[in-house]
Amino acid sequence: MIKKTAVILMNLGGPDKPESIRPFLINFFMDKNIIRAPYLVRYCISRIIANKRSKKEAGTAYGQLGGKSPLLENTMAQAGALQAELGSDYRVFVTMRYWHPMSDEIVPLVKNYEPDQIVLLPLYPQYSTTTTKSSIEDWRRAARQYNLEAPTSLVCCYPFDEGFIQASVDRIKPVYEGLMRQSGRPPRLLFSAHGLPEKIIKSGDPYQWQCEETARKIAEALQIYNLDWTVCYQSRVGPLKWIGPSTEDALQKAAQDKTPVLIYPHAFVSEHVETLVEIEEEYRDSAKKLGVPGFARVETVGTSETFIKGLAQQVRTQTWNVAQNLAGQSKFPNNRNHRFCPMQYSKCCHNKKKCLGIF
Numbered sequence: 001m002i003k004k005t006a007v008i009l010m011n012l013g014g015p016d017k018p019e020s021i022r023p024f025l026i027n028f029f030m031d032k033n034i035i036r037a038p039y040l041v042r043y044c045i046s047r048i049i050a051n052k053r054s055k056k057e058a059g060t061a062y063g064q065l066g067g068k069s070p071l072l073e074n075t076m077a078q079a080g081a082l083q084a085e086l087g088s089d090y091r092v093f094v095t096m097r098y099w100h101p102m103s104d105e106i107v108p109l110v111k112n113y114e115p116d117q118i119v120l121l122p123l124y125p126q127y128s129t130t131t132t133k134s135s136i137e138d139w140r141r142a143a144r145q146y147n148l149e150a151p152t153s154l155v156c157c158y159p160f161d162e163g164f165i166q167a168s169v170d171r172i173k174p175v176y177e178g179l180m181r182q183s184g185r186p187p188r189l190l191f192s193a194h195g196l197p198e199k200i201i202k203s204g205d206p207y208q209w210q211c212e213e214t215a216r217k218i219a220e221a222l223q224i225y226n227l228d229w230t231v232c233y234q235s236r237v238g239p240l241k242w243i244g245p246s247t248e249d250a251l252q253k254a255a256q257d258k259t260p261v262l263i264y265p266h267a268f269v270s271e272h273v274e275t276l277v278e279i280e281e282e283y284r285d286s287a288k289k290l291g292v293p294g295f296a297r298v299e300t301v302g303t304s305e306t307f308i309k310g311l312a313q314q315v316r317t318q319t320w321n322v323a324q325n326l327a328g329q330s331k332f333p334n335n336r337n338h339r340f341c342p343m344q345y346s347k348c349c350h351n352k353k354k355c356l357g358i359f
Contacts, residue, residue: 002323005090005188006115006150007315009030009079010122011136013096014069014272021058021067025050027098033134036200046150049237060082061277071272074302075123078270081303085312090319091115097135103142111148118152119318121311123269126214127157128207129347130196153322155179155314156349159210160217160340163310164269167301168218171271172264175298176224179262183294186262187195188228191215192247193267195233197240204316206344208243214266228259235274236285247279261287267300 015024029035029046037045053059062068075094083092091113094104120139124131136154143152158164171328172189179187193211201208215231232250245253247263254261263283265275272295282295285297301307341348 002116002319003161004115004289005319006113006118007092007142008118008120009075009092009094009114010120011071011075011096013099014071014120016068021062022050022054024099025053025058031134033130061273064277064281069272070224070268074270081308082311084314085308086144094129097138103138107146107148111194113144114175115150117322118150119315120152120154121315124206125157126159126210126267127349129205130200132156145261151322153318155318157210159214160316161310162304164301165221167304167307168266169221170304170306171301172298175262175296179260179296183260185260186228187262187294188254189229189249190250190261190263190267192234192263194235195242198243199245206340206341206345208343209345211267220267232280232308247283248286251283251290251292254293255290258293261292262296264298265300270298274299
């Protein structure tokens with residue numbers, strides 16, 4: 001019988017002071033899921049990029065936020081809201097991938113809690129090998145190291161979750177209506193997601209497909225007649241060809257069309273440097289210089305009650321599935337998390353046996 005469930009809320013992480021920017025960037029670019037090269041190559045590249053960006057782009061961006069990322073505080077707020085929604089049979093822990101608290105710090109705390117089962121819940125709505133897979137691999141490594149053996153299941157992604165979609169609609173509608181009143185014309189809604197190198201998508205990563213389908217479902221749920229919307233991608237780094245169109249290109253197109261824009265970062269659920277600086281400051285400034293006749297940013301879903309309830313339902317479903325499996329009543333413990341990615345996306349989590357249930 002399952003009495004205690006540990007829920008592991010996973011996020012990217014961010015520097016907690018100016019001195020942390022460089023080591024955070026090194027951790028990020030050392031990840032083999034980010035820089036797909038041999039160890040020694042990653043070692044050199046990560047330090048070159050970290051040295052440059054900590055003094056320039058990243059240092060300036062985090063400087064506008066007081067020299068640190070707000071991501072941990074925002075994730076902790078989401079964890080608190082989820083804990084309140086789930087109740088005392090659950091305990092929510094937070095782990096970050098590239099800065100503290102990381103898996104090696106949280107796994108011992110979870111082990112001391114002695115849960116009957118563990119549910120891993122990444123705060124990445126859309127699955128990617130560069131985010132969800134990386135976080136899961138790191139957790140598994142630490143769990144093996146500390147002999148954490150409780151049955152563990154995964155909410156791999158939730159790009160179409162009703163709570164997430166409705167919370168997005170609730171965030172977008174008042175901003176859309178306000179910008180339309182201000183500009184006197186219907187604005188264009190830009191769904192801006194963090195970009196990826198094109199070669200990662202071509203290798204079978206489903207992230208772009210999931211991002212575009214999430215945008216389509218939100219656009220439909222908005223029920224705005226003749227809504228003008230598009231998907232674009234931000235945060236390009238390095239010389240590789242990235243998926244597009246870029247958010248910069250989308251702003252230029254809006255300027256040419258003399259159309260106001262509002263940007264909704266639908267692949268993020270917490271405010272951090274990409275939303276508070278890149279969108280709110282840099283893209284706003286670019287839009288003004290380009291002559292875009294109106295600009296607004298939509299906040300992420302954050303601690304929206306609708307979003308948190310959706311996450312809680314995902315967790316409860318996992319708990320029930322694992323309980324059924326342990327009782328020998330279900331052949332497929334993760335049967336609600338059925339595959340929805342087209343088959344050409346070979347890196348979809350559901351192509352991996354361990355994604356389908358207890359591991």
